[in-house]
Amino acid sequence: SQQGEEDPQALSIQEGENATMNCSYKTSINNLQWYRQNSGRGLVHLILIRSNEREKHSGRLRVTLDTSKKSSSLLITASRAADTASYFCAYSAGDTGRRALTFGSGTRLQVQP
Amino acid sequence: DTEVTQTPKHLVMGMTNKKSLKCEQHMGHRAMYWYKQKAKKPPELMFVYSYEKLSINESVPSRFSPECPNSSLLNLHLHALQPEDSALYLCASSQPQGSGGYTFGSGTRLTVV
Numbered sequence: 500s501q502q503g504e505e506d507p508q509a510l511s512i513q514e515g516e517n518a519t520m521n522c523s524y525k526t527s528i529n530n531l532q533w534y535r536q537n538s539g540r541g542l543v544h545l546i547l548i549r550s551n552e553r554e555k556h557s558g559r560l561r562v563t564l565d566t567s568k569k570s571s572s573l574l575i576t577a578s579r580a581a582d583t584a585s586y587f588c589a590y591s592a593g594d595t596g597r598r599a600l601t602f603g604s605g606t607r608l609q610v611q612p
Numbered sequence: 613d614t615e616v617t618q619t620p621k622h623l624v625m626g627m628t629n630k631k632s633l634k635c636e637q638h639m640g641h642r643a644m645y646w647y648k649q650k651a652k653k654p655p656e657l658m659f660v661y662s663y664e665k666l667s668i669n670e671s672v673p674s675r676f677s678p679e680c681p682n683s684s685l686l687n688l689h690l691h692a693l694q695p696e697d698s699a700l701y702l703c704a705s706s707q708p709q710g711s712g713g714y715t716f717g718s719g720t721r722l723t724v725v
Binding site: 502534587604 | 616656712716
């Protein structure tokens with residue numbers, strides 16, 4: 500399977516702490532994205548990093564990408580209870596016209612108030 | 613309009629029924645996707661339409677039949693499903709070429725009895 504792997508599978512922290520999630524994948528990618536999913540409903544796109552970028556920021560989110568190690572990390576700073584959700588990395592790979600996102604296994608984040 | 617709308621939100625069907633899931637977007641996206649997600653698992657790609665043509669079928673059983681009537685609509689026709697097909701079915705859209713993020717609908721929770 501080309502599915503990405505994420506760790507940890509579950510993470511519980513206190514409000515105000517930082518949360519770090521890691522993603523590893525097995526193929527060459529065009530870009531890597533992170534999504535949030537609340538309560539098993541639709542996924543929300545958080546941030547995209549291209550294969551030629553190493554770091555990207557968006558508000559309280561920081562994403563890094565190491566293509567030599569085929570890995571990425573998502574850092575959420577100053578977490579809030581509302582950040583409680585499942586987080587998935589997803590990568591785009593393949594030839595133009597046959598690209599679609601493949602998702603990692605996900606990290607369930609619980610932020611305690 | 614920056615949404616993907618899926619109907620119905622919940623569906624219970626018998627194994628001999630025929631039903632359809634619907635998905636609509638008005639963002640001008642020319643790629644649309646069906647994903648299947650089981651509980652506590654990542655979304656798994658089923659079908660990709662690019663410019664209203666089926667470009668990827670991830671070896672999905674023929675009891676699932678996709679249709680893209682126009683650039684805004686995507687349907688998934690269901691027939692003779694099995695209980696193991698019970699899952700959350702997610703529709704998404706994006707610009708083609710996989711260069712940007714996906715916009716997901718909130719999904720249809722399907723139960724096959």
